[in-house]
Amino acid sequence: MEDRFSQQLKKGVLEMLVLKLICGGPTYGYELLTRLREESHGRFVLKEGTLYPILYRLEDEGLIAARWSQGEGRTAPKKMYEATEAGILENIRRMQVWQEFEETVNGFYRGGNNA
Amino acid sequence: MEDRFSQQLKKGVLEMLVLKLICGGPTYGYELLTRLREESHGRFVLKEGTLYPILYRLEDEGLIAARWSQGEGRTAPKKMYEATEAGILENIRRMQVWQEFEETVNGFYRGGNNA
DNA sequence: TTAAAATACTTAGCAATGCTAAATAGTATT
DNA sequence: AATACTATTTAGCATTGCTAAGTATTTTAA
Numbered sequence: 001m002e003d004r005f006s007q008q009l010k011k012g013v014l015e016m017l018v019l020k021l022i023c024g025g026p027t028y029g030y031e032l033l034t035r036l037r038e039e040s041h042g043r044f045v046l047k048e049g050t051l052y053p054i055l056y057r058l059e060d061e062g063l064i065a066a067r068w069s070q071g072e073g074r075t076a077p078k079k080m081y082e083a084t085e086a087g088i089l090e091n092i093r094r095m096q097v098w099q100e101f102e103e104t105v106n107g108f109y110r111g112g113n114n115a
Numbered sequence: 116m117e118d119r120f121s122q123q124l125k126k127g128v129l130e131m132l133v134l135k136l137i138c139g140g141p142t143y144g145y146e147l148l149t150r151l152r153e154e155s156h157g158r159f160v161l162k163e164g165t166l167y168p169i170l171y172r173l174e175d176e177g178l179i180a181a182r183w184s185q186g187e188g189r190t191a192p193k194k195m196y197e198a199t200e201a202g203i204l205e206n207i208r209r210m211q212v213w214q215e216f217e218e219t220v221n222g223f224y225r226g227g228n229n230a
Numbered sequence: 231t232t233a234a235a236a237t238a239c240t241t242a243g244c245a246a247t248g249c250t251a252a253a254t255a256g257t258a259t260t
Numbered sequence: 261a262a263t264a265c266t267a268t269t270t271a272g273c274a275t276t277g278c279t280a281a282g283t284a285t286t287t288t289a290a
Contacts, residue, residue: 002249004274004275005127005130005131005209005212006127006212006216007127007248007249007274007275008126008127008130008247008248008275008276009126009127009128009212009213009216010247010248011123011124011126011127011246011247011248011275011276011277012120012121012122012123012124012126012246012247013124013220014247014248015120015123015247016120017220017223020223020224021223028267028268029267029268030266030267030268033267039222039223040219040222040223041219043215043216043219044219046248046249047248047249047250047251048267048268048269049248049249049250049251049252049269049270049271050247050248050249050250052268052269052270053247053248053269053270054247054248056269057247076255076256076257076266076267077256077267078266078267078268079267079268094120095224097120097121097124098124098220100158101121101124101158102217102221104155104156104158104159105128105132105213106217107154107155108132108135108136108154108155109135109210117278119245119246122245122246122277122278123246123247123276123277125276125277126246126247126248126275126276126277127275127276129276129277130276143238143239144238144239145237145238145239148238161277161278162277162278162279162280163238163239163240164240164241164242164277164278164279164280164281165276165277165278165279167239167240167241168240168241168276168277169276169277171240172276191237191238191284191285191286192238192285193237193238193239194238194239231290232289232290233288233289233290234287234288234289234290235286235287235288235289236285236286236287236288237284237285237286237287238283238284238285238286239282239283239284239285240281240282240283241280241281241282241283242279242280242281242282243278243279243280244277244278244279244280245276245277245278245279246275246276246277246278247274247275247276248273248274248275249272249273249274249275250271250272250273250274251270251271251272251273252269252270252271253268253269253270253271254267254268254269254270255266255267255268256265256266256267257264257265257266257267258263258264258265258266259262259263259264259265260261260262260263260264
């Protein structure tokens with residue numbers, strides 16, 4: 001259980017990170033859960049109910065595309081996602097927005113005012 | 116009008132910044148609106164409907180305390196806020212949480228994985 | 231001296247997103 | 261055969277920023 005503050009900080013950022021990971025190459029929901037957990041060193045441990053709706057939103061917005069893969073070695077199908085061209089561009093844009101946002105916030109903690 | 120992404124990034128951060136500003140010395144709602152706008156160079160332009168509920172939450176949580184000031188030069192009262200001891204400690208904690216959060220997010224954009 | 235603008239606070243209702251929780255199903259391990 | 265792991269779906273809640281409108285006082289300008 002996290003405090004409310006930490007929880008709220010994630011809003012918007014999770015979707016950005018999921019898009020970023022998918023831009024790195026085709027992947028699927030369950031793997032994203034694992035990667036978010038591991039690559040954040042246990043700081044972004046999502047429940048399925050958080051991740052999957054993010055994937056559906058990204059798909060609705062046309063930023064990623066899905067196809068069901070008939071596993072080769074195994075039979076159970078996975079829903080593979082990859083970034084569309086629009087998704088790749090949007091990923092770049094969000095990175096820039098994030099960086100500017102970060103700078104703005106940090107400005108409030110530097111020397112009293114944000115020069 | 117901002118895009119949905121930029122809007123969502125603010126969640127949690129606005130309350131953190133308001134607490135930070137109040138920790139810097141007694142102030143009141145309208146002044147906070149101005150300072151957030153100016154010290155962010157126009158990036159955090161809040162409507163009253165966003166700011167005042169934040170102040171009420173901080174007060175409910177016991178992080179800030181309010182008193183009505185009978186203006187000296189003017190008659191109209193302002194609701195002055197200042198940080199409580201708990202608020203000062205919480206401000207420090209949130210700064211640390213923010214810094215760790217920031218690091219974690221940036222980790223996803225550095226060298227592919229978050230070492 | 232009246233009208234407008236700026237100062238200052240309040241509140242109702244909506245939108246977006248992370249959370250809890252539970253359900254479904256196939257595969258691997260013991 | 262039972263349990264754990266992989267994998268996806270969905271319903272409902274909580275939090276918080278947004279729009280929008282309203283009230284009231286003070287200052288400025290016509």
